[in-house]
Amino acid sequence: MNVELWTNVHSELSPPGSEVKQVKKDVTYYHYGCDGIDDRGWGCGYRTLQTMCAWVLNQRSGAGEGKSVPSLKAIQEALVAMGDKPDSFVGSREWIGSFEVSICMDYFVEVPCKIIHVTSGALLCDHMETLKKHFDVIGAPVMMGGDSDNASKGILGVCNDPASLLILDPHHHGKIKSLPDLYDRGMVSWRPLDTFMADSFYNLCLPQYRHS
Structure with missing residues (x-):
């Protein structure tokens, strides 16, 4: 059974300081x-x-009629159809990263993405x-892997x-109790840069959506 999807779960979280830029318009929180x-x-x-x-x-206000947010199975099937994954990928529990997200954004909503590779x-x-x-210019959520x-x-x-960085963590499972609960558990949080792992590379996937 589907659980209620919440929108703009970051809205009541105060920024930690100045010079802040955030997503534009509504963000729907998809999670485990x-x-x-x-x-x-x-x-x-x-x-x-799915959040992206x-x-x-949501931005297209009817222009995207007929399109919907893809299911997990639809995402796997698309990656097989594009030749990125073997047939055995459908129904598997294999994770996807920024590259797969970028080609799926183009496949499902016709939005190309820019990938930034950060070595540490x-x-x-x-x-x-x-x-x-x-x-400031585009305002879309960014994926980080x-x-x-x-x-x-x-x-x-x-x-x-x-x-x-203002992080939206998809690792919450099940129903959401409240915004304070999400904030207390760090599912939505402002994370200082020094809390990210120096021994990990990161790929950032930035949708290049252009408003009509």
């Missing part, structure tokens, strides 16, 4: 188990992709201006002082 499928341990990339697809469809969490600071410009830190997550904003 939100469609009745228990994808704990492998579905975080899929859920962030929903954001694009310690170097995220070098890309803050790019993220700031992305939220890594290797040692392999828990995919969404980025909904940046703060320059102190340097922090």
Whole structure:
């Protein structure tokens, strides 16, 4: 059974400082188990992709009629159809990363993505201006994936002082009790850059959506 999807779960979280840029318009929070499928341990990339697809469809105000946010199975089937994965991928519990998310964004909602490869969490600071410009000009959620830190997550904003990222974590499972509960457990949080793993690379997937 599907659980109720919440929108703008970041809205009551105060920024940690100044020079803040955040997503524009509504963000729907897709997370583990939100469609009745228990994808704990492998579905975080899929859920962030669903959040990104929903954001694009919400912007189109009818122009995207006939399109819907893809299911986990539809995402797997698309990756097979595009030749990125073997037939055995459908129905598996294999995770996806930023590259798969980028080609699925193009496949499902016809939005290309820019991927930024960050060789170490310690170097995220070098890309803050790019993220700031992305939220200022485009305003779409960004996906963040890594290797040692392999828990995919969404980025909904940046703060320059102190340097922090607004993280939307898809690892919540089941119904949401309240916004304070999400905040207390770090499912939605402003994370200082120095809390990201220096021994992990990160790939950032930035949708290049253009408003009509």
